[in-house]
Amino acid sequence: MALIEARDLSRVYSLDAGRVVALDGVSLDIDQGDFVAVMGPSGSGKSTFMNLIGCLDRPTDGQYRLAGTAVESLDADGLARLRNREIGFVFQQFNLLPRVDALANVELPMIYAGFDRRTRREHALQALGRVGLAERAHHRPMQISGGQQQRVAIARALVNSPSLLLADEPTGALDSRTANEIMALFQELNREGVTIVLVTHDAEVGRHAQRLVRFRDGRVTEDRRQTPVDARDLASEAAE
Amino acid sequence: MRLIEAIRSALSAIMANALRSLLTMLGIVIGVAAVIAMVAIGSGARNLVDSQIRSLGANLAIVTPGNVTQGGARLGAGAASSLTDEDAQAIRREIDGVVAAAPFVQGGAQVVAGGSNWGTRIYGIDLDWFSAREWDVATGRTFDPEEVRRGDIVILLGQTVARNLFGEDDPIDQIVRVRNVPFRVIGVMASKGQSAFGQDQDDVVFVPLDAGRRRVIGRNYAKDRSVGSIFVKFANESDIEPGIESMTELLRQRHRIIGEQEDDFSIRNLTEIANTATASANTLSMLLAAVAAVSLLVGGIGIMNIMLVSVTERTREIGLRLAVGARPRDILRQFLIEATTLSTIGGALGIGLGMGVAYLVAQLAGWPSLVSTNAIFMAVGFSALVGIFFGFYPAQRAAKLDPIEALRRE
Numbered sequence A: 001m002a003l004i005e006a007r008d009l010s011r012v013y014s015l016d017a018g019r020v021v022a023l024d025g026v027s028l029d030i031d032q033g034d035f036v037a038v039m040g041p042s043g044s045g046k047s048t049f050m051n052l053i054g055c056l057d058r059p060t061d062g063q064y065r066l067a068g069t070a071v072e073s074l075d076a077d078g079l080a081r082l083r084n085r086e087i088g089f090v091f092q093q094f095n096l097l098p099r100v101d102a103l104a105n106v107e108l109p110m111i112y113a114g115f116d117r118r119t120r121r122e123h124a125l126q127a128l129g130r131v132g133l134a135e136r137a138h139h140r141p142m143q144i145s146g147g148q149q150q151r152v153a154i155a156r157a158l159v160n161s162p163s164l165l166l167a168d169e170p171t172g173a174l175d176s177r178t179a180n181e182i183m184a185l186f187q188e189l190n191r192e193g194v195t196i197v198l199v200t201h202d203a204e205v206g207r208h209a210q211r212l213v214r215f216r217d218g219r220v221t222e223d224r225r226q227t228p229v230d231a232r233d234l235a236s237e238a239a240e
Numbered sequence B: 001m002r003l004i005e006a007i008r009s010a011l012s013a014i015m016a017n018a019l020r021s022l023l024t025m026l027g028i029v030i031g032v033a034a035v036i037a038m039v040a041i042g043s044g045a046r047n048l049v050d051s052q053i054r055s056l057g058a059n060l061a062i063v064t065p066g067n068v069t070q071g072g073a074r075l076g077a078g079a080a081s082s083l084t085d086e087d088a089q090a091i092r093r094e095i096d097g098v099v100a101a102a103p104f105v106q107g108g109a110q111v112v113a114g115g116s117n118w119g120t121r122i123y124g125i126d127l128d129w130f131s132a133r134e135w136d137v138a139t140g141r142t143f144d145p146e147e148v149r150r151g152d153i154v155i156l157l158g159q160t161v162a163r164n165l166f167g168e169d170d171p172i173d174q175i176v177r178v179r180n181v182p183f184r185v186i187g188v189m190a191s192k193g194q195s196a197f198g199q200d201q202d203d204v205v206f207v208p209l210d211a212g213r214r215r216v217i218g219r220n221y222a223k224d225r226s227v228g229s230i231f232v233k234f235a236n237e238s239d240i241e242p243g244i245e246s247m248t249e250l251l252r253q254r255h256r257i258i259g260e261q262e263d264d265f266s267i268r269n270l271t272e273i274a275n276t277a278t279a280s281a282n283t284l285s286m287l288l289a290a291v292a293a294v295s296l297l298v299g300g301i302g303i304m305n306i307m308l309v310s311v312t313e314r315t316r317e318i319g320l321r322l323a324v325g326a327r328p329r330d331i332l333r334q335f336l337i338e339a340t341t342l343s344t345i346g347g348a349l350g351i352g353l354g355m356g357v358a359y360l361v362a363q364l365a366g367w368p369s370l371v372s373t374n375a376i377f378m379a380v381g382f383s384a385l386v387g388i389f390f391g392f393y394p395a396q397r398a399a400k401l402d403p404i405e406a407l408r409r410e
């Protein structure tokens, strides 16, 4: 059983100006432990697809099972719970809370999971350690670099040990060197067993994934496995 | 998220915009302050009235010699007086609704018992005094009619005087000297405590009217049957006003005052003083109630407004929280708690301000400042309710946000 089983997923927006078919019957399986890069031109439905498999949105048509759970059958609270336990999001704009420090940002998903303060602290520190930022735990987002902010966001996505990490343009706001570092981190996490689906415009970034899915006009036009380029090498090359 | 953490995070959100939050709270602060002051002033006035009635007696008027327009009543030792105990008898006899007319003379005196002596006030009274002032002895007995008629040299001690002269010993049948006249103690009065104006009402001694007039208080009284003043007690409050009119009539006749001539006495309704205090307290209370209602409403709307702004400002944060697993009701709760925390802090500040105002008013009006814990709980509860009520709509708006749109918002 695949972690993600999408069958004929469609998403249609009905606007005053007419219907927009953002996603048009996409079927896709993603196995546990895979690292998928989703590419395609602007407006091709990448974000729409991510929102659906991230349980932030509901398909107009089609079925979607995440880790065996039929998502259509869940109510709003059920979706929230699924997002909380099974999914970690990483955004282009990081979306950290500016008022609180890195540690508190990372703790956030655990608050809604109902963990007590001590457990939260422990796990959040651990997650920060995993992204190499343990010593920045008490810095606020404003006090650290963009790359570091994205690491904090990744730690936040990891803290509830989700089965799926979803990243929509995670390197879009970073320079290429920092982007490489982030990609190296993703590859490392993937080696440790985290399933990753990542949207990118950048072919360089896409090379680091094991599988490449290409969208066009709301459909999958290409789906192939590839030998990932190790981002660590690029990162150290650039450093020299 | 546990409540305490939710409140802590609400506090940090409030502190992040400290000035804005403070300005938002202002309406609640003023509203709650008005409620606190209102309750305190109301109960202060009631207290004043109560203690006045307790110390003087209910439904009382006082007739004093002289005219208030000529510089007030002249009381005290040696003062010439136009009033006599016959006036008192006439009032008792002829005025409707009068249950007691107590003429009295008063002065200062040193009371000596063995080695101790004590400076106090001495009153010469007749039997009506006890019913007029609703005041009886605690131990021993009051005067008998014969003692009053003859002006015997017997004396009743107030609690303070008894304690200071005799300590724990029983003063009954002991001899005390006033102006070298040996009086026999026949009773000790019940304690009245402090008056509404802070005097010790137990620092007093009583002797029969004639004994006071002839032996201790002053020569002027001895010449005729004049008295210092007369307390007149009525059966009902409604008897007082007509009673005062007929007393004026009666006394003018008796004193042969005709036509445009001014009264040589004045009559004051003592319950009226209390009523005036109640009336002005009521007016003030109404005013404060109006201020409170308007301020709380304005404060509530202010909170609603600022919460709507806050929801708009933090749309992305809400989107993020939803994305990481917050349920709509978690968001609703977060913003409700924030609004309630805001209004409750306002309420707390308002309680402080209200207590200050109540204290000032109490100082000016001369009554004890009373802020009841009830009023405080009520104010806290009220401000929390305002927060919940006016915070609900913004919180609901936050909870209904679509996570995708919220995350996309700039």
Ligand SMILES: Nc1ncnc2c1ncn2[C@@H]1O[C@H](COP(=O)(O)OP(=O)(O)OP(=O)(O)O)[C@@H](O)[C@H]1O
Residues within 6 Å of the ligand: A013, A015, A020, A021, A022, A040, A041, A042, A043, A044, A045, A046, A047, A048, A049
């Ligand atoms: N809320 C919405 N209402 C109406 N149309 C929408 C909405 N969201 C997306 N669309 C439309 O759906 C289509 C797919 O959008 P989507 O955001 O998935 O594209 P994308 O592949 O992520 O593009 P980009 O690379 O620019 O982020 C577009 O035509 C877009 O205009």
Ligand SMILES: [Mg+2]
Residues within 6 Å of the ligand: A046, A047, A048, A168
């Ligand atoms: Mg997109």
